[in-house]
Amino acid sequence: MPILLFISLFTLVDFVLLFTVGSHIGLLSTLALVLGTGFIGLHLIRKEGVSTLARARQRMQSGELPSQELFTGAALIFGGALLLAPGFLSDALGLACLMPNARQLMLKALTWIGLTSAASQQQTNYEQSDTPRSSGQEEPIEGEFISREETARRR
16 A cells, blocks of 8 residues: 555656646647657667676576576666656656666665565576476485487487
């Protein structure tokens, strides 16, 4: 319920600010600013999204979880949604979601208030395996090992 109240108040303040600025600078200038920030935001989303996807692929190939890239992708989606909403406050927050340094500050703030875990900021390695291992398994399974070359020769 508090999140719904926050979203409602944010939207109300955003529209009040939009109409206040619009009454001072005029309708066409206000529309040009809102559309301009939208186009700039879409350009930044495309640019940042491609680089984030490339970094995530690189981390996955090296055997690491791309936790930082997942947060970046979520921030880009959230920022893009805010940029599509008409209003100067939502545009400012949306553009902040697209700037790398601002995203780092947001992640630290979310970690500080307890909405994300500190583990999401750390780099974790994972094993790539064809078969899943049970968590309590400590000793290796006994059995025979046949190499792929030996299997190919037997056929």
